[in-house]
Amino acid sequence: KVLAFESRRSNEMAELIRLNGGEPFVAPALVEVPIEQNEEAFQFAERLFRGEFDIVIFLTGVGARFLHRILSPRYPETRFPEALRRLIVVARGPKPMAVMRELEVPVTVAVPEPNTWREILSAVESYPGQTVAVQEYGRRSQELLDGLAAQGRTVTSVPVYQWQLPPDTSPLKEAIAKLTRKEFDAVLFTTSVQIDHLLQVAAQEGQEERVLDALRQTYVASIGPTSTEALRGHGITPALEPSHPKMGMLVREAAEKYARTKSGAL
Numbered sequence: 001k002v003l004a005f006e007s008r009r010s011n012e013m014a015e016l017i018r019l020n021g022g023e024p025f026v027a028p029a030l031v032e033v034p035i036e037q038n039e040e041a042f043q044f045a046e047r048l049f050r051g052e053f054d055i056v057i058f059l060t061g062v063g064a065r066f067l068h069r070i071l072s073p074r075y076p077e078t079r080f081p082e083a084l085r086r087l088i089v090v091a092r093g094p095k096p097m098a099v100m101r102e103l104e105v106p107v108t109v110a111v112p113e114p115n116t117w118r119e120i121l122s123a124v125e126s127y128p129g130q131t132v133a134v135q136e137y138g139r140r141s142q143e144l145l146d147g148l149a150a151q152g153r154t155v156t157s158v159p160v161y162q163w164q165l166p167p168d169t170s171p172l173k174e175a176i177a178k179l180t181r182k183e184f185d186a187v188l189f190t191t192s193v194q195i196d197h198l199l200q201v202a203a204q205e206g207q208e209e210r211v212l213d214a215l216r217q218t219y220v221a222s223i224g225p226t227s228t229e230a231l232r233g234h235g236i237t238p239a240l241e242p243s244h245p246k247m248g249m250l251v252r253e254a255a256e257k258y259a260r261t262k263s264g265a266l
Contacts, residue, residue, distance in 0.1 A: 003175055003184045005029035005194040007166065009247065013190075016248055020255035022186070025178065027171035029194040030163045034066045044133055044158045045071050048083045053156070054129030055088040057120065057144075060137045061095025063160040067135060068103065070160070081105050088129055092120055114224045114245050117144035125151060133158055163193045165201065172201045179214045180207055186219040186258055189238075190247060192230035199234070212236070219261070221254035223247070 006013040007028040017024035047053060058064045071080050081103040090109040091097040100107050111123045121144065124132075132148050134141070136159045148155045166172075176198070178184060189195060202211040215236050222228040222238035224245035231238055240257050242249035 001025065001184050002186045002188060003027065003179065004188040004190070005172075005175075005198065006190055006247070007031060013188075013247060013251070016251040017188075020251050021259075022251075022255060025175060025184070027175035028166050029172060029197040030191075031166050032062055032161050033164050034070065034161045038070055038159065040157075040159055041067060041070050042074065044156060045075065045080070047156070048133070049075075049079065051086070053087060053131050053133045055090060055124065055127065055132040055153075056084060057090040057092070057124070057132065057134045058096035058100070059092045059135055059141065061093075061097075061099045063135045063137045064096045064099040066160045067158070068099075088124075088127055090120065090124055114241075116225045117141055117147060118225075120144055121147040121151070124148075130154055132156070135160055137161065163197075165197055169201055172198065173205060176202050176205055176207050176211055179218070180210045182214060182217070184218055186221065186254060187215060188221050188223075188250060188254060189227045189231065190223045190250065192227045195227070195230050195234065195236075219254075219258055221250055223250045 002017045002022040002024050004013050004017065004024065004026045005028065006026060007030055010026045010028055014024040014026050068080055084103070084105045088108045089100060089105055090111065091100055091107045092111045093115040097107055097110060109123050109127065111119050130153055132153045133156045134144065134148070136157050140157065145155050145157060199208055199211065202208040212234055220231065220236055220238045221240040222231055224241060228238050228241055240254050242253045
């Protein structure tokens with residue numbers, strides 16, 4: 001019995017769990033909400049069009065696409081990609097890379113896996129450029145902003161969307177009840193915000209400590225270092241990070257390692 005919190009790809013997650021021998025319970029933990037009245041995005045655009053940035057870092061594909069969508073009604077559709085073509089463009093992973101391809105914007109720096117703030121800092125370290133814009137994604141990446149400043153750069157954060165709890169939190173509440181009754185064999189986390197929202201709803205239910213205790217006694221798999229850091233911040237040590245931070249790899253490798261654990265194999 002496997003608990004997951006995937007939202008946009010919840011059906012795919014459930015099917016992956018079934019294909020790997022699990023019985024899924026998927027409780028969506030977040031929705032991505034565009035910040036439509038985003039004055040900071042428009043201020044960024046004006047500065048971008050004036051040539052005030054040397055480097056733009058895109059942290060997510062969804063955020064890059066939202067940013068283009070937010071700007072398109074106010075400016076000509078081609079103005080944003082045209083401005084980006086004159087800069088050093090940094091893409092954190094394949095999803096922002098795909099959006100840049102759609103916009104026909106060359107990517108100067110493709111950040112290697114596992115795509116954390118550490119890899120971003122290392123990837124851009126040798127590139128010139130004093131002024132940097134960072135497309136944020138709900139949770140502020142303070143370590144990245146501080147690291148860029150430590151490299152001697154002037155950094156502008158561009159918030160594009162935020163994460164909120166789903167309108168219907170009843171699946172999360174049911175997951176919390178099942179967790180506290182020790183009804184899950186494994187729990188999968190695919191983003192750090194999922195643990196924050198799970199504990200937020202658990203606190204509303206008066207169950208936060210019981211949920212944390214249950215997670216510490218359950219097989220927990222984390223998709224990558226950012227999620228793992230968030231879990232460890234709550235005293236939860238994941239049993240597994242997959243060899244690549246992808247949903248399919250997470251499910252398959254967690255199933256394989258869980259099976260070996262239960263069989264007593266190393």
